[in-house]
Amino acid sequence: MRGTLFGEQIDGYKNVLMYNGEYEIANAPIKPCDEKWKVSASDLNYQMQFGKPAIVEPVDSSQGIIMPEYRNIAQIPKTADPNDKYDIVAVVLFVEAEARRIPRDESRVISVREIMVIDHSTEQPLLISAWNDLAEDECDLLLQKAEQLQVVGFTALKVSPHRGFSMTTTMSTTIVHSADGDKPRALEDWTANHKTKLCHIQARILTLKGLMGNQQSITIAALRMKKAHTTLQDEKYTLQVTIPEPDFQKINAYLGCSSCNKRTDTPVGKSMTCPQCSKPGTKSVPRVTFNCEVSDGTGILPITAFTTDCEKIFNMAAPDIFRMKHSEDLTRFALLKNQLQTSPISIEVAPNTMLSMNNVLHWVLKKVADITEELPQSPTTSATNPNANPSSCGQASSIETSDKDNVETTFTTASDNTTSTPENVNIEKEPDNSTAQTPVQVSKLIQVKIEGSKGKTPDKGTKQTTIPLQDNTLTPNPGSSAA
Structure with a gap:
């Protein structure tokens, strides 16, 4: 049960009620608790209040001040x-x-x-x-x-x-x-x-915080050289990569909850209360994952992309990727494959949370850059060295940037309209403003941030689903890795 102190009572009871202390409390009324002050739903609906008649006595009067453990x-x-x-x-x-x-x-x-x-x-x-x-x-x-x-x-x-x-x-x-x-x-x-060591760690943190929103560019080879004990959980880097061997079989398209992304057998577009996250009013929508290896010429890095990033990688909306997968449109995928092999994309990677859990360093995709995204300048090598000596403890080294010449890059799709839908077929799409379909100019560096995969991994073993789409029906082929 919660006890509540008001106004001057807070300072008055500061040395009377100690954390981990045991007390006998009398004449403290118990009243209903205001819902807005609850920290969690499991809190009791009552609270104890300490007015003038309240008496507080320690169970052991000789215990004195309770020291932290x-x-x-x-x-x-x-x-x-x-x-x-x-x-x-x-x-x-x-x-x-x-x-x-x-x-x-x-x-x-x-x-x-x-x-x-x-x-x-x-x-x-x-x-x-x-x-x-x-x-x-x-x-x-x-x-x-x-x-x-x-x-x-x-x-x-x-x-x-x-x-x-x-x-x-x-x-x-x-x-x-x-x-x-x-x-x-x-x-x-x-x-x-160990003051010198601590000053270096402090300088790395300050430099990292100063670079938020302006991530550093790096190569895969340099990324592989990093060690767990010198890497911070918040570090993020951008890579310019292509996908040398895109595999159609590594595309996994399924129907999932619009809130938690878990698989569902509910027909597309239908509202439901999700059995996984228990959230009412969610919908069954197309979801996509894609496993691949990316390369920048210095090394190979395996990544897993989820729906939002898959849309950017393929330059297609999720319902169209879903349709391509389940209709086994290999002709369209062949055009996309050529684009992925030749047109660099920019991705943002960061350490998996296992770094802070077990001091194990594993790099994961955080975001794929939107092709319409305006990119910040990349810092020079001297400013991005995490082990650079700080001028003094508590001060981050200054960050300099160098201008990069912009080049034009054209992203093309398999058709003039990648979100076109066959006649009489209607898949309700999630609202998304990131699927621009027209060729655009992008900077030479396209920065990407890929959201972590926690909670987005589809469940295995879900039965195949037939999906009614008005007058037409798309049914996953037996050989596909569909929903």
């Missing part, structure tokens, strides 16, 4: 119980400059701010998401001393699957700016002895 970052279980909370002490490397505001409903806006920390037990910095009050004044204090590699304690953090493995503050969290005890003192000694 600090753990090393490596000791935090990656698959912890959602209700488990942990105390850590770590070196602060980065604090987001300002809190971001996220509308929760019509009457509430919540604040969140990113903090990056590290300790002696791990090579990967840990992301902590600070929420609401902690994202304001408390983070401002951290930001003021971020350059000093301050050792700070965080209590009552929860494990979050955000970006693979991260932690988030709770209503019980306290940020201890002057952490005391054996572990904080030992970490301070370690920080002093």
Whole structure:
């Protein structure tokens, strides 16, 4: 059950009610809880309020001040119980400059701010998401001393699957700016002895944050040279690639939920309550995945593209890819195959979330560039070196850009209108503004960001489906990898 403090009670009870303490509480009325203050649907519908008559006494009057039970970052279980909370002490490397505001409903806006920390037990910095009050004044204090590699304690953090493995503050969290005890003192000694290493990591984070929206170009060979212990979870790179051997059999076209993308036997365009995500009002729509290997002349990289990116790769809408697959239109695919082999596309890749989970580096597609997308300048080599020596601790090296000559690239399709539909056939399409079909000018560098595949992998073993399309019917061929 939640207890609620109002106004001056918050400071008044600061040293009375301690996290992990056990208390006997009397004369505290229990009242219905306002729905808008619930954090999750599992919260009880009641709350305890502390008015003037309330009496709070510790069960053990001799327990004194309850000290945090600090753990090393490596000791935090990656698959912890959602209700488990942990105390850590770590070196602060980065604090987001300002809190971001996220509308929760019509009457509430919540604040969140990113903090990056590290300790002696791990090579990967840990992301902590600070929420609401902690994202304001408390983070401002951290930001003021971020350059000093301050050792700070965080209590009552929860494990979050955000970006693979991260932690988030709770209503019980306290940020201890002057952490005391054996572990904080030992970490301070370690920080002093490894200041150069920590400054390099800090500079890489600051440089990376400064490049958000202006990802760096790289070759596949250089990408393969990167190591897990020197790569950050947020790193993203663009590659200029072709697809040397597009395989028709590697196109998987199926009907899926418009919300979660999972397979469904529901006829196309029909509304439903999805049995996978339980969301009402979703529709059955064509979905596509495509497995292939891309090359830039320096190496080969396997990728998996999902619906939005498949539309950009083939320059076709998902219903047309679906139709081409299930009608086995190999003539049309042959024209597309030639285009994929000869016309470079730009893709954005990033580490899989296994990097923050298990320190395993595997590169995945994040996005394929829209051919109408205006591309930012690419930074020079000196600015993109993640191991470049910072001029001083807490300062990122300056970023320079060099102009690139623009060249014209024409993307052609198998027909004048790639979204044409046979007579009397009507597949309801998802609203999408990214399927431009006319030849366009693009920069020599076409940047791409491919969304991660989590939650989008189609289920295996689903039965074949006959799809009524007004007067015509498309039925998956027995030899295809259809829905």
